[in-house]
Amino acid sequence: MREQNKLKRLLELMIYLSSGLRYSQHEIAGRFGVSGRTVFRDIKDLREVGFIIPEPVNGRYYIDKNTPYFKEISELLHFSKEEAHILQNAIHSVSDENLLKRNLIKKLYALYDFDRVANTIVKPQHSANIHELIKAIKYKNKVILRGYFSANSGEMKDRMVEPFDFTTNYVATWAFDMEDHCCKTFKNARITSVQPLPEPWENEKAHKAVPIDVFRISSDKRIKVRLNLSMRATELLKEEYPLSEEFICLLSDEQSVFETEVAGFEGVGRFVLGLINEIEIVYPDSLKDYLKNIIKNSIADIC
Numbered sequence: 342m343r344e345q346n347k348l349k350r351l352l353e354l355m356i357y358l359s360s361g362l363r364y365s366q367h368e369i370a371g372r373f374g375v376s377g378r379t380v381f382r383d384i385k386d387l388r389e390v391g392f393i394i395p396e397p398v399n400g401r402y403y404i405d406k407n408t409p410y411f412k413e414i415s416e417l418l419h420f421s422k423e424e425a426h427i428l429q430n431a432i433h434s435v436s437d438e439n440l441l442k443r444n445l446i447k448k449l450y451a452l453y454d455f456d457r458v459a460n461t462i463v464k465p466q467h468s469a470n471i472h473e474l475i476k477a478i479k480y481k482n483k484v485i486l487r488g489y490f491s492a493n494s495g496e497m498k499d500r501m502v503e504p505f506d507f508t509t510n511y512v513a514t515w516a517f518d519m520e521d522h523c524c525k526t527f528k529n530a531r532i533t534s535v536q537p538l539p540e541p542w543e544n545e546k547a548h549k550a551v552p553i554d555v556f557r558i559s560s561d562k563r564i565k566v567r568l569n570l571s572m573r574a575t576e577l578l579k580e581e582y583p584l585s586e587e588f589i590c591l592l593s594d595e596q597s598v599f600e601t602e603v604a605g606f607e608g609v610g611r612f613v614l615g616l617i618n619e620i621e622i623v624y625p626d627s628l629k630d631y632l633k634n635i636i637k638n639s640i641a642d643i644c
Contacts, residue, residue, distance in 0.1 A: 614635065
């Protein structure tokens, strides 16, 4: 197993150093989670099998283009400008939460470094913000999210945060909110601009990315739900919440069952209320009670 891990790391290091960019020992060690001594040993191993890795200039390593078979390796591992453009357009045409897109991104992460994957999958209008956030995460600095629009309050305001992770496909950023003193997700499409700050993180121990359910609700809670759906409700569920698809099982041409864990009733409840005559709640009863209270209060407000 140890030899397999080393072989995998050497292959990934070969790809990493073939990118045309140059990396320091510290960056390589951080990228692969190894010590500086291991980096030296791995580079020595690559040199011994024929890769030309010059002595570092300004402390940075790369694989020289004069390495035998470099052209074939480069063509195999990297996209041409035209190929990258086509791939980018194709990826952007897929929903941000589609399962196939998520699996594709995982494979790209396995081959390429963080920044270059971001270049491929992030929409151009958000690219500058994402790269500022990537840098802030890398160097553990605070940022100000300028003109962030909150769907809950309906307000647009600046937020000072400590960004520390991204959700699937860069849809949102996990960050510690300095004003509210807790971790939240901030939708990247709602950020006007990102202002980097020189101030380092102060709350790293509190940084925690809470799991997000298929209805985009985040919480430490996990509640099992089971719903019987009409085919209309099934198709609408897949369209509105693509990550739900893996939890849907067809029972017949007219009905399916949806079973998963949710982080709360807000998301699933909103969906059920919109199609209340097309969905049967199998369990839990607490979801039924939750919806009964919403309906009761809504009728009271109308009357």
